Amino acid sequence: MNHHNRLPHLLVIGGGFAGLWATRVLAGAPLRITLLDRSNHHLFQPLLYQVATAGLSAPDIAAPLRHILRRQRNVEVRLGEATSIDPARRQVVLADGTALDFDYLLLASGATHAYFGNDHWAGHAPGLKSLDDALHLRRRLLLAFERAEACTDPGERAAWLSFAIVGGGPTGVELAGTLAEIARHTLKDEFRHIDPASARVRLVEAGPRVLASFPEELSHRARRQLEKLGVEVSTGVPVTAIDGAGYRLGDVFVPARTVVxxxxxxxSPLARSLGVPLDRAGRVPVEPDLSVPGQPHVFVAGDLAAVKQANGAAVPGVAPAAKQMGRHVAVAIRARLQGANARPFRYRDFGNLATIGRMAAVVDLHGFKLSGLLAWWFWLAAHVFFLIGFRNRLVVLLNWAWAYWSYQRAARIILGKGGDGERPPAKPE
Amino acid sequence: MNHHNRLPHLLVIGGGFAGLWATRVLAGAPLRITLLDRSNHHLFQPLLYQVATAGLSAPDIAAPLRHILRRQRNVEVRLGEATSIDPARRQVVLADGTALDFDYLLLASGATHAYFGNDHWAGHAPGLKSLDDALHLRRRLLLAFERAEACTDPGERAAWLSFAIVGGGPTGVELAGTLAEIARHTLKDEFRHIDPASARVRLVEAGPRVLASFPEELSHRARRQLEKLGVEVSTGVPVTAIDGAGYRLGDVFVPARTVVxxxxxxxSPLARSLGVPLDRAGRVPVEPDLSVPGQPHVFVAGDLAAVKQANGAAVPGVAPAAKQMGRHVAVAIRARLQGANARPFRYRDFGNLATIGRMAAVVDLHGFKLSGLLAWWFWLAAHVFFLIGFRNRLVVLLNWAWAYWSYQRAARIILGKGGDGERPPAKPE
Structure with missing residues (x-):
């Protein structure tokens, strides 16, 4: 790449929707691009809950960044973790001590779980952001039924069969609906001492309704669909404590060995090193062109950017918004290279959809509302369409067709830490 | 299951080919059966190397034992690890302290890696027996190329691009051939600082030839096919040391960051608690009906059993032999239940096959020998046919068709311990 060395260097941190889309739109641009990510793959995050609930394998929803970008000669993919940014020196420092200089920076490192000052809950209530999280959650969910089966104490057994999902947003709704389906259908006939269908799956939302970003009518329909699937929905009461034995809902302690x-x-905490004010969620309030105030060569896109729509509402933290921001940053940088200024970013809202479980979903397309089976087909088509890569789409479709007809889930394999979860496997490291 | 409590209890340790086949053949028999396994799945071990080399996902070659056996009402599946056997008291103790009584025992817990007195090599040269092993190996193999790419020191870079597979049996041959294909084809165009095709893949066999269980002519053909794929084959010189920097081949030190x-x-060390003499590999020399000498109610099957064929040769440690032994034990126990004695076990040898890599394999069907493309098709058909479960067969075929045409590998996803392999992910536990 020596002949490229005099070209300006764009460093992209994060290979999610924002970072990857920006990089791809800059194919052929007179830039050297380095795409830095902590993992070697782009992740189709909207289907991560399917990996956690054993419907899909991890590789079904991920593709190696190097492979996606192999033909884009102005890009170098680098595996590594950024730990701090020095905007004045235009330098990013990695966990291994390396410093990378940049002329332009796109910070698209996304979001992580937040326990709102209750970090000690983390060990008892794992979240879902990465493939490793999903595999961890899968193991916890599947092992809970194994523990219940092996238990002889009725109280202990009931606690193993008590599940709580904290948070009634799209991820919570998807997890609760799918877990209820697993308990009622997938595991049918497989146990001898417990009835998996007796498992209690509770979705706990502190606010007044689930799927708060949807119109109220769809929230109510979603709740009814969840209840039909066997989920107990609790709204309006916050979780006030979580430990290994259960959780406290308002003042009531509920035994539960599995809380999600x-x-x-x-x-991402990386934003702090930019030295600009952040919003309450730690996001960066950006200029209309998505650059950082006072740092025109630094852009932020995706879940890390706090952006307002024309109507004053915040741009939501969803995949289509991240892609649009990524594309916008690419266009803005091309403009800068030609001495021009970028137009302000405008979010195009194509609608909002969330799946609930088997044949149940809600769709809101600018006031055109769908729910139930039709919404589920719409959701399915949209997600399969957007999954990156020909092969993944086919495998995902096949898995889903199989799951649909058989109620089975292809990836019900407990991995890691020894199958029985008690002892680590005798694995050399 | 209360009405069953007076039936004799068969405890099967291990849900591999031997244990699972015995259990299935005993459907409907007047027995209570407990199938105990450390993991929740039956594993199609012959394709484990495909998971390690990122061609297949872990769930593609595994199926939950509970699901396979859900309709067999005389079976209870139990997740747990047996730690010792007391043949006199007819009791097995588990890692969690539980004791299980039995009337009949089938010990089919298989084999594990052996470093022949060099256990300190384990950390530097991982083996391949379980899905966790395969995912660990996958991470090591894929990360080696990432490390080489990030390296600036030429010697260090060469060491990251130097791979050694120790052992020229079927697993070693499969791994070496597939790894060479990955380096030469799969990773093409993806790196900017290294040429993955320059990676050195060496297969090291201490004996005089690879695939020693095959006729000499096929060993030679296999060696030529390996060399054509880009593997350096070394025979007749043993590995005398392994550490994090490389390995010693006879007297020569070879730098290599990845040794398999x-x-x-x-x-399995469990056999020791039977209190009978074991052979050098720790296997149990059994009676002709596969029972343990002096313990007619205890049977051993699969890789753990040392059995001679009529011609004096040992029954090999392959899947078809394990299935046949499992079936035989089931028939023997049925005979015992009726007061009869079992016939001696006779191994039916259907032939021997091993794959080498893309379009290369060797097949020996009682003197009828095949190699190359035709042998590869034969191998492929046989393995897809024997893979348990309709869904897995389809997905595996699809993955292979895709891999064949595109040279791509579907599961090139680095999981666990943080993508960059340096730090653990910020994962609540």
Whole structure:
């Protein structure tokens, strides 16, 4: 790449929707681009809950960044973790001590779980952001039924069969609906001492309704669909404590050995080193062109950017918004290279959809509302369409067709830490 | 299951080919059966190397034992690890302290890696027996190329691009051939600082030839096919040391950051608590009906059993032999229940096959020998046919068709311990 060395260097941190889309739109641009990510793959995050609930394998929803970008000669993919940014020196420092200089920076490192000052809950209520999280959650969910089966104490057994999903947003709704389906259908006939269908799956939302970003009517329909699937929905009462034995809902302690955290995300802590004011969730309030105030060569896109729409509402933290921001940053940088200024970013809202479980979903397309089976087909088509890569789409479709007809889930394999979860495997490291 | 409590109890340890086949053949028999396994799944071990080399996902070659056996009402599946056997008291103790009584015992817990007195090599040269092993190996293999790319020191870079597979049996040959294909084809165009095709993949066999269980002519053909794929084959010189920097081949030190152990297996240590003499590999020399000498109610099957064929040769540690032994034990126990004695076990040898890599394999069907493309098709058909479960077969075929045409591998996703392999992910536990 020596002949490229005099070209300006764009460093992209994060290979999610924002970072990857920006990089791809800059194919052929007179830039050297480095795409830095902590993992070697782009993740189709909207289907992550399917990996956690054993419907899909991890590789079904991920593709190696190097492979996606192999033909884009102005890009170098680098595996590594950024730990701090020095905007004045235009330098990013990695966990291994390396410093990378940049002329332009796109910070798109996304969001992580937030326990809102209750970090000690983390060990008892894992969240879902990465493939490793999903595999961890899968193991916890599947092992809970194994523990219940092996238990002889009725109270202990009931606690193993008590599940709570904290947070009634799209991820919480998807997890609760799918877990209820697993308990009622997938595991049918497989146990001899417990009835998996007796498992209690509770979705706990502190606010007044689930799927708060949807119109009220769809929230109510979603709740009814969840209840039909066997989920107990609790709204309006916050979780006030979580430990290994259960959780406290308002003042009432509920025994539960499995609590999942889907209640909150916070922006990647890397944003702090930019030295600009952040919003309450740790996101960066950006200029209309998505650059950082006072740092025109630094852009922020995706879940890490706090952006307002024309109507004053915040741009939501969803995949289509991240892609649009990524594309916008690419266009803005091309403009800068030609000495021009970028137009302000405008979010195009194509609608909002969330799946609930088997044949149940809600769709809101600018006031055109769908729910139930039709919404579920719409959701399915949209997600399969947007999954990156020909092969993944086919495998995902095949898995889903199979799951649909058989109620089975292809990936019900407990991995890691020894199958029985008690002892680590005798694995050399 | 209360009405069953007076039936004799068969405890099967291990849900591999031997244990699972015995259990299935005993459907409907007047027995209570408990199938105990450390993991929740039956594993199609012959394709484990495909998971390690990112061609298949872990769930593609595994199926939950509970699901396979859900309709067999005389079976209870139990997740747990047996730690000792007391044949006199007819009791097995588990890692969690539980004791299980039995009337009949089938010990089919298989084999594990053996470093032949060099256990300190384990950390530097991982082996391949479980899905966790395969995912660990996958991470090591993929990360080696990432490390080489990030390296600036030429010697260090060469060491990251130097791979050794120790052991020229079927597993070693499969791993070496596939790894060479990955380096030469799969990773093409993806790196900017290294040429993955320059990676050195060496297969090291201490004996005089690879695939020693095959006729000499096929060993030679296999060696030529390996060399054509880009593997350096070394025979007749043993590995005398392994550490994090490389390995010693006879007296010569070879730098290599990635060494894989495919050289030896030893029987599960559980066999020791039977209190009978074991052979050198730790296997149990059994009676002709596969029962333990002096313990007619205890049977051993699969890799753990040392059995002679009519011609004096040992029954090999392959899947078809394990299935046949499992079936035989089931028939023997049925005979015992009726007061009869079982016939001696006779191994039916259907032939021997091993794959080498893309379009290369060797097949020996009682003197009818095949190699190359035709052998590869034969191998492919046989393995897809024997893979348990309709869904897995389809997905595996699809993955292979895709891999064949595109040279791509579907599961090139680095999981666990943080993508960059340096730090653990910020994962609540």
């Amino acid at each position: 955290w889907a209640a909150g995300v916070a922006a | 152990w495919a050289a030896g297996v030893a029987a």
